[in-house]
Amino acid sequence: MLTAERRQFILEILRRDKKVLSSELSAVLKVSEDTIRRDLRELAESGLLQRVHGGALMAAPVTASYTERQMQAPQEKEAIARAAAQLIRPGQVAILDGGTTTLQVARQLPLDLAATIVTNSPPIAIALAEHPYIEVMMLGGQLYKKALVNIGAATIEALGMIRADLCLLGVCSLHPEIGISVQNLDEAYIKRAMIARSAEVVGLATAAKLDTAATYVVGSIQALTYLVTAPTVTTAQSIAYQNLGVTLIRHDR
Known part of the structure; x- marks a missing residue:
C-alpha cells in the first residue's frame, strides 16, 4: 500500500470510529508503529487530525475569522x-x-x-x-x-x-x-x-x-x-x- 493510500485509510477509519490507535493501525496495515506515528504526525501537521497519546482523534474544525x-x-x-x-x-x-x-x-x-x-x-x-x-x-x-x-x-x-x-x-x-x-x-x-x-x-x-x-x-x-x-x-x-x-x-x- 502506498503512503497516500495508507493515510487515506487512516482518515477513513478515524471518520468512522472517531479515534484511531497506533497499535491497531500497525497490525491492520502491517507496518511498524514508527511508520504509523509518522503518518499521524504528517496528518496532524495538515490539520486533518489531533494526535493524542497512543493514537489520534478528530481534529477541531478549522478556525475561521x-x-x-x-x-x-x-x-x-x-x-x-x-x-x-x-x-x-x-x-x-x-x-x-x-x-x-x-x-x-x-x-x-x-x-x-x-x-x-x-x-x-x-x-x-x-x-x-x-x-x-x-x-x-x-x-x-x-x-x-x-x-x-x-x-x-x-x-x-x-x-x-x-x-x-x-x-x-x-x-x-x-x-x-x-x-x-x-x-x-x-x-x-x-x-x-x-x-x-x-x-x-x-x-x-x-x-x-x-x-x-x-x-x-x-x-x-x-x-x-x-x-x-x-x-x-x-x-x-x-x-x-x-x-x-x-x-x-x-x-x-
Missing part, C-alpha cells in the same frame, strides 16, 4: 441559542463567553428579562446595549482579534471578583475522554476562569464540534452541567456525554 464563522451553520446556532437562552432566569448573573453561538444567545434573550450579563465579547455587549432590563458588565483585557474576545491577565483578574449563577460557554472542541479544548492558550485560561466562577456551566456545541479535540485543554466534561447541541447528534454520542453526568439538551429544528 469571526465573520466567516457567523456564516457557518447559522440555523443550527440560532436554534441552540434559543434553547440556551431559556436557561437564564430573572435576577441571575450569567457569564456569556465569546463566540458566534453565544452572540445568538444574546439576541434571543427576552425583552422582559431582568438579569446581569458578564461578557468578554464586544459584539455581545453591543448586542445587549439596548436591551431594556439587562445590565451588561464588560470584562476588559487585550482584544484577541480573530475571536473578538478580550483575553489576558486583566480579564482573569476581573473574573476573580465575580460569582455567577450560570456560564454559557462557547465550545471549540468537545470529547468524552479529552474534555473541553480550544486552539488558543489564552482562551483556555479565560474559559477555565469562567467555569471556576460559575455555579452551573452550559456548553454550546454544534454537531461538528463533538468528538473532536484541540491543542489546549480547558477542563473535563464533568465541568459542564448542561450540553446544548443539535438533534443530529447520535444516540451513541449522547450516551458518552450523559454517562459523564452532563444533562443533554437538543435544540428544536
Whole structure:
C-alpha cells in the first residue's frame, strides 16, 4: 500500500470510529508503529487530525475569522441559542463567553428579562446595549482579534471578583475522554476562569464540534452541567456525554 493510500485509510477509519490507535493501525496495515506515528504526525501537521497519546482523534474544525464563522451553520446556532437562552432566569448573573453561538444567545434573550450579563465579547455587549432590563458588565483585557474576545491577565483578574449563577460557554472542541479544548492558550485560561466562577456551566456545541479535540485543554466534561447541541447528534454520542453526568439538551429544528 502506498503512503497516500495508507493515510487515506487512516482518515477513513478515524471518520468512522472517531479515534484511531497506533497499535491497531500497525497490525491492520502491517507496518511498524514508527511508520504509523509518522503518518499521524504528517496528518496532524495538515490539520486533518489531533494526535493524542497512543493514537489520534478528530481534529477541531478549522478556525475561521469571526465573520466567516457567523456564516457557518447559522440555523443550527440560532436554534441552540434559543434553547440556551431559556436557561437564564430573572435576577441571575450569567457569564456569556465569546463566540458566534453565544452572540445568538444574546439576541434571543427576552425583552422582559431582568438579569446581569458578564461578557468578554464586544459584539455581545453591543448586542445587549439596548436591551431594556439587562445590565451588561464588560470584562476588559487585550482584544484577541480573530475571536473578538478580550483575553489576558486583566480579564482573569476581573473574573476573580465575580460569582455567577450560570456560564454559557462557547465550545471549540468537545470529547468524552479529552474534555473541553480550544486552539488558543489564552482562551483556555479565560474559559477555565469562567467555569471556576460559575455555579452551573452550559456548553454550546454544534454537531461538528463533538468528538473532536484541540491543542489546549480547558477542563473535563464533568465541568459542564448542561450540553446544548443539535438533534443530529447520535444516540451513541449522547450516551458518552450523559454517562459523564452532563444533562443533554437538543435544540428544536
